[in-house]
Amino acid sequence: MFKSLNIEPEKQDRIINAATRVFAENGYQNASTNAIVKEARISKGILFHYFKSKKELYISLYEHLSELFTEKIYERVDWNEHDIFTTIRTVTLIKFELFTFYPDLINFLTSAFAEEATEVKDDIDHLKAKMVESSFATLFSQVDTSKFKDGIDIKKSIQIIYWTFEGFANQQQQKAKYVSVDEINQEEVLAEIDSYIELLKISFYK
Numbered sequence: 756m757f758k759s760l761n762i763e764p765e766k767q768d769r770i771i772n773a774a775t776r777v778f779a780e781n782g783y784q785n786a787s788t789n790a791i792v793k794e795a796r797i798s799k800g801i802l803f804h805y806f807k808s809k810k811e812l813y814i815s816l817y818e819h820l821s822e823l824f825t826e827k828i829y830e831r832v833d834w835n836e837h838d839i840f841t842t843i844r845t846v847t848l849i850k851f852e853l854f855t856f857y858p859d860l861i862n863f864l865t866s867a868f869a870e871e872a873t874e875v876k877d878d879i880d881h882l883k884a885k886m887v888e889s890s891f892a893t894l895f896s897q898v899d900t901s902k903f904k905d906g907i908d909i910k911k912s913i914q915i916i917y918w919t920f921e922g923f924a925n926q927q928q929q930k931a932k933y934v935s936v937d938e939i940n941q942e943e944v945l946a947e948i949d950s951y952i953e954l955l956k957i958s959f960y961k
Contacts, residue, residue, distance in 0.1 A: 779862040837899035
């Protein structure tokens, strides 16, 4: 949505940064467009020239920041690595790195994940499911299948592995509702991921 609006870059950055912070801090329902336009240093008329409603701004922002986050991960992934577990662990480390550099972005995506406002919840859930499916296809399209046990259904095995870590990520996002990004214990999270990896390797690898 943002890409098609033809907003001058500097103004677009102000709108994105302001909306990200206000929505992340207040949630969709309590976020004020007055606060957004004040922080972005634009008029309400300009904001609603580009976005018909607060809902359209919120959904567009979620889509834009989700795509940006995914692009940042793809930039850092080693595409020559084909072990599924190494890739999953690497993606986790990249996410921690991005938490440090883009705290407002992470806080917004975390708050959007937990958003219960009926006006936007279905749209967010639909976009999230679509992006999860796309990232799954991209990250694991070239998995080294030679490591899997003979006779095992590799497609289903990969799906189970992905569901496990997607569920783990969702669990961490739920926890993140109650703590700041800085309070997340990275070593504990990685240790837990490693324990799941070892169990799954026993189940699926030779």
